[in-house]
Each structure stands twice: as C-alpha cells, then as structure tokens.
Amino acid sequence: MRRASSTATSWAWMTLVSPDPGVEKGPTEWGEGRHGVGPWEGEWPTGPDADRYDPELLAAGDRRNVVDAYRYWTREAIVRDIDTRRHPLHVAIENFENDANIGTVVRTANAFAVDTVHIVGRRRWNRRGAMVTDRYQHLMHHPDVDSLLVWAAGQGLTVVAIDNTPGSVPLETAQLPRECLLLFGQEGPGITPEAAEGALMTCSIAQFGSTRSINAGVAAGIAMHAWIRQHGDLRHAW
Numbered sequence: 068m069r070r071a072s073s074t075a076t077s078w079a080w081m082t083l084v085s086p087d088p089g090v091e092k093g094p095t096e097w098g099e100g101r102h103g104v105g106p107w108e109g110e111w112p113t114g115p116d117a118d119r120y121d122p123e124l125l126a127a128g129d130r131r132n133v134v135d136a137y138r139y140w141t142r143e144a145i146v147r148d149i150d151t152r153r154h155p156l157h158v159a160i161e162n163f164e165n166d167a168n169i170g171t172v173v174r175t176a177n178a179f180a181v182d183t184v185h186i187v188g189r190r191r192w193n194r195r196g197a198m199v200t201d202r203y204q205h206l207m208h209h210p211d212v213d214s215l216l217v218w219a220a221g222q223g224l225t226v227v228a229i230d231n232t233p234g235s236v237p238l239e240t241a242q243l244p245r246e247c248l249l250l251f252g253q254e255g256p257g258i259t260p261e262a263a264e265g266a267l268m269t270c271s272i273a274q275f276g277s278t279r280s281i282n283a284g285v286a287a288g289i290a291m292h293a294w295i296r297q298h299g300d301l302r303h304a305w
Contacts (some may be wrong), residue, residue, distance in 0.1 A: 104130075132199055182205065224269060255280070
C-alpha cells in the first residue's frame with residue numbers, strides 16, 4: 068500500500084473532506100491539517116478490499132483523527148473492522164446535570180475498543196471533547212439508571228460503579244469482570260443511589276493529594292485501562 072508522505076506541507080491548508088458526503092464538519096474537525104496524509108500516490112487500490120477506501124479521501128488526502136492503518140478508509144469500513152476486535156466492556160455515564168466530560172469518555176472508550184458507551188439521562192450531550200471519535204463508537208441512550216440496569220442484566224453484563232465512597236473496593240486491587248459495564252456518575256455528586264444499589268460493587272481510585280475528586284473523564288480512563296490491564300490482549304493493540 069502506497070501512502071503520501073505525512074511530512075509534505077504543500078497541502079496543509081487544503082479544505083478538509085468529510086468522510087460522510089453531505090455531513091457538515093463538526094466543531095472539533097477544524098484545524099486537523101496538522102495531521103494526516105495527502106492525496107493517494109500512484110494507482111488507486113483495487114481488488115476485494117478496494118471498497119473500504121473513500122474516493123474523496125484518496126483524491127484529497129485524509130486528515131481525520133484516525134490511526135495510520137485506517138487512512139483513506141470509509142467510516143463504515145473502520146467501524147466494521149473495529150467491531151471484529153471490540154472488547155466485552157461497556158461504559159455508562161450518567162447525564163443528568165453536567166455533560167462536559169462525556170466527550171472525553173467517548174474518545175477514551177474508542178481508544179480502548181469498548182463495545183458501547185451508554186448515556187444515561189438526557190439524550191443531548193456535548194460532543195466537542197469526543198474529537199469526532201463518536202462516529203466510530205457505538206452509543207446507546209437510556210432514560211434512567213433503572214432501564215440501564217435492566218438492559219445490562221439482559222446482556223449478562225456485571226455492573227461495576229466507579230466512585231470514591233465509604234466502603235468502596237480499591238480499583239487497584241479489584242478483580243473486574245470480563246463481561247463488564249463500568250458505571251460513572253456526574254462530576255461532583257458522583258453516582259446516584261440507584262446506580263450504587265444496582266452495581267455488584269463500587270470501586271474507588273486511590274488519591275494522595277488534597278482534591279476531593281478526580282475529573283470524571285480522567286476517572287473513566289483510569290478505570291477502562293484497569294480493565295484492559297486485566298483482560299485486554301495486547302497482540303491486538305496498535
């Protein structure tokens with residue numbers, strides 16, 4: 068496979084091309100000219116895998132927030148490929164008050180090939196922090212915690228809440244289930260009583276400084292990586 072050199076600068080200010088024709092660029096897609104590759108050099112791909120490539124990206128270059136292995140691929144082809152390697156890990160975050168961290172959670176979930184991110188509460192959320200990775204990540208909405216718990220039970224998933232509350236199990240020593248749904252609360256108030264009651268256990272993240280809590284997006288990344296350390300197959304990592 069031949070790719071254009073990523074060091075070239077002559078095309079750095081070209082108009083960005085959306086992977087989906089007719090879909091306007093989101094707020095986080097501006098300024099991606101610092102990354103990516105220019106137009107495909109040489110003859111375009113042929114053969115049985117040719118349909119994974121996007122003609123517009125081949126012609127104009129690919130500056131999306133994707134790993135090099137997915138350069139020039141269509142969004143649908145990328146999702147299909149990730150689907151073959153997704154982990155049996157789900158992540159849920161309550162969205163009743165502050166949605167500032169949900170985008171970060173979605174972006175991190177995409178990096179770890181989480182099966183699905185579940186938004187609990189309000190359907191609308193701030194996608195800016197997702198850096199467009201929500202296009203490649205499965206998302207599901209639940210109106211309340213009870214409906215999430217019912218869905219998880221039907222899928223055979225064990226719910227583990229993440230919150231620094233009295234009686235919680237240290238995440239650093241906890242054995243996380245392989246088929247797992249990690250449940251996170253809001254910035255500040257933490258998980259709701261319904262979430263704590265419905266979880267198998269609540270895990271805390273060890274802190275050593277003066278702050279009362281860790282940013283919810285950061286906490287989610289720490290917990291997801293704890294699951295990866297226990298269950299992830301590094302042979303499939305980039």
